[in-house]
Amino acid sequence: MRWNRFAAMARKEVIQIRRDARSLLIVVAMPILMMLLFGHGVSLDIKHIPTYVLDREGSQQSQDLLKRFQASEYFEVVQAVESYAALVRAIDTGRCKLGIVVPHDFSRQLQAGRTTQVQALVDATDDNTANLIFSYTEAVVRSFSREVELDWLERRGQSQAPIPLTVDARIWFNENLESKAFIVPSVVAIVMAVIGAFLTALTIAREWERGTMEQLISTPVTPLEVMLGKLVPYFAIGLFDTALCTAIGVWWFKIPFRGHVSTLFAASVLFLVVVLGLGYLISVVAKTQLAASQAALVVTFLPAFLLSGFLFATEQMPAPIRAITHIVPARYFVTILKGVFLKGSTVATLGWEMFALAVFALVIGSLATRAFRKQLS
Amino acid sequence: MNQNASSVVVESLVKRFGDFTAVDHVSFETRRGEIFGFLGPNGAGKSTTIRMLCGLLQPTSGRAQVAGFDVARQPDAVRQRIGYMSQKFSLYNDLRVGENLRFFAGLYNVDSEVLSERIHWALEMAGLAGREAALTGTLASGWKQRLALGCAVLHRPPILFLDEPTSGVDPISRRQFWDLIHRMAAEGVTVFVTTHYMDEAEYCNRLALIHRGQLVALGTPTELKQRQMKGELLLVEAEPLARAIEVLSSAPGVLDAAVFGNALHLVVPQAAPAIPALRRYLEERGLRVARLEAIEPTLEDVFVSLTSGRAEPGPEGN
Structure with a gap:
């Protein structure tokens, strides 16, 4: 390992990145874009469900119930319709997800102390959303029903029966139950997977494709010098982008950062070694830029996106898929990121994840140092 | 070892790709400061031979020593002592002229004391003085070729391998390029050059004629014309x-x-x-x-005469 040769490789790589508009775009614009896209665009919360109502009675009490829906942040009463057919049409055309029908004898039945029913039509195209809509609707109706019941007892001179059981819920780590607090920290992992995968995967393949490799390997430069010279600039870029994403998360999205920067730094270094090593391995094998970028997508980006717990909790995956997630390095990094941001976890409490990342880094790093041979095939 | 420092010794070198024998038991030796030409049609095995000598391809069998080192076993010792110009232009088009030179100077570990002097020399030699800041991709092919030569000799290698150095270059640039090669040979550099131009072959001190992977004749251009007919x-x-x-x-x-x-x-x-x-x-x-x-007779006549007796047609056959 000669410093001169390593420095020449690294300097050349930096010049080429600086002169390549596409690389610069990926380095600077992509992290910002991804943060904004996932931070603002992807929301797993369901709020302001478009709702149509059909009030067949039009009494004080029926309007009372419907106002409860309007008052809740989960529903948005878009329109009151006059016929059942209009309601069905609204659901068919997707203008609303929920239709509430109040029967014509609603208040009379209640006054008489009898049970009455409110109909809810739910668009269950997306079953998850439909389940949520159903339980929110039930909650609104139940609380209304409880009040009617108390009112009825009171008017009969009976004392209020105490509510036997309540839940005293204290929500930890994501106090406002916002999905962006869950998503934004993990975007760092996605950004780093893309930086490591795409940019690095292209570097060696590009040399083969442009024919510069033949001249390069005719010099005394060693495979280790080639690898380090090529990866060190991308390593620096990866750390820069981690800092950039963290800054956007904390200052723009106001995501709490409760852990220590050193924990984030240590985990990022390990994860960067993993993704840069993977990108480099792909590049050495692929020999064309097209094949390399596609392989990078499949090997690093997709697993980081789908199997890391970024959007879909790994605990809820079917057992075989969950087993696969154990060999996805991003899974450990995502756990660390969420822990550092939201829980204030330390290296000690993240011991297992750190260890797993270190093992990946060691294995992939040493494979990468052996992968490149200074030979034409 | 000193007497070997600028020599190439090849003994029964063979390279096979599957069933195809690209280089078939080729043997020769070069002398210090000579321009040794490898003449043959495309596909004759010239580039494969030069790539084995530069340690870029592993020989199937046989032995080759370059600058006193075995190309198969000590390729990096060989690489530090040679300059190589591949057939296809292979400097970085997105780097400036000066950046390409400094890059290769770094890879060859050129001492910092002589670095600027060597880069200055290479720029003068290539006729690119004052154009260090030009993007390499914008240069005409003749300049690119001379810049590639400059990059290959920054570390003053005693042996220079040039694979079809003048293909795709205009006649005047070709002439200038050969002047440079002669000057380097005069300074004691052994130049190993492949070509399929018969007229260029005349500039070589000695020639090896290669046909279908085999060496069919070896000698000075005059010897070949007189004796091989x-x-x-x-x-x-x-x-x-x-x-x-x-x-x-x-x-x-x-x-x-x-x-x-x-x-x-x-x-x-x-x-x-x-x-x-x-x-x-x-x-x-x-x-x-x-x-x-x-x-x-011209060299072409010699070539046709030597190869027509064989089972396959002459140079046009490829």
Whole structure:
């Protein structure tokens, strides 16, 4: 390992990145874009469900119930319709997800102390959303029903029966139950997977494709010098982008950062070694830029996106898929990121994840140092 | 080892790709400060040989020593002592002229004390002084070629390997390039150069003719022209040409007949008696003879003569 040769490789790589508009775009614009896209665009919360109502009675009490829906942040009463057919049409055309029908004898039945029913039509195209809509609707109706019941007892001179059981819920780590607090920290992992995968995967393949490799390997430069010279600039870029994403998360999205920067730094270094090593391995094998970028997508980006717990909790995956997630390095990094941001976890409490990342880094790093041979095939 | 420092010794070198034998038991030695040409058609095995000598390809069998080191076992020791220019231009087009030079100087570990002097020298040599800031991709091919040569010799290698260095370069740039090669050889650098241009081959001190992976002749251009011909050479211009070659191929005393431009070159045992005999032979068969005379053979004649006896056709056959 000669410093001169390593420095020449690294300097050349930096010049080429600086002169390549596409690389610069990926380095600077992509992290910002991804943060904004996932931070603002992807929301797993369901709020302001478009709702149509059909009030067949039009009494004080029926309007009372419907106002409860309007008052809740989960529903948005878009329109009151006059016929059942209009309601069905609204659901068919997707203008609303929920239709509430109040029967014509609603208040009379209640006054008489009898049970009455409110109909809810739910668009269950997306079953998850439909389940949520159903339980929110039930909650609104139940609380209304409880009040009617108390009112009825009171008017009969009976004392209020105490509510036997309540839940005293204290929500930890994501106090406002916002999905962006869950998503934004993990975007760092996605950004780093893309930086490591795409940019690095292209570097060696590009040399083969442009024919510069033949001249390069005719010099005394060693495979280790080639690898380090090529990866060190991308390593620096990866750390820069981690800092950039963290800054956007904390200052723009106001995501709490409760852990220590050193924990984030240590985990990022390990994860960067993993993704840069993977990108480099792909590049050495692929020999064309097209094949390399596609392989990078499949090997690093997709697993980081789908199997890391970024959007879909790994605990809820079917057992075989969950087993696969154990060999996805991003899974450990995502756990660390969420822990550092939201829980204030330390290296000690993240011991297992750190260890797993270190093992990946060691294995992939040493494979990468052996992968490149200074030979034409 | 010192006497080996600028030599290339090749013994029975073989390279096979599957069933195909690209280089077939080639042996030769070069001397210090000579321009050693490897002449042959495309696909003859020239680039494969040069790549093995630079440690870029592993030989299938045989041995090659470059600058005293075995190319298969000590490739990096070889690489520090050679300069190599590949057939395809392979500097970085998105780097400036000066950046390419500094990059290769770094890879060859050129001492910082002599670095600026060497870069200055390379720029002068390539005729690029004052154009260090130009993007390499914007240079014309002649300049690119000389810059590539400059990058290959920054570390003053005693041996230089040039693979078809002038392909795709205009005639004036080609001439300038060969002047540079001669100057370096005069300073004691051994230059190993492949070419398929017969006229360029004349600039070499010694030539190896390679055909289908085999070395078919070795010597100075003059030696090859004098000794390797199987007889004497006649030039024939006759109408119509296609019929002339048909008739002459089977004429008595004609060892070989080949088309060169709009004329025929014939190889005969002795020129003087053959001229009147062949003129009569052609005229009896209704052909008009415009010219029929003895000429000095060129390297191309030598090449055709040496390869036509083999099972396969000559250079055009590839």
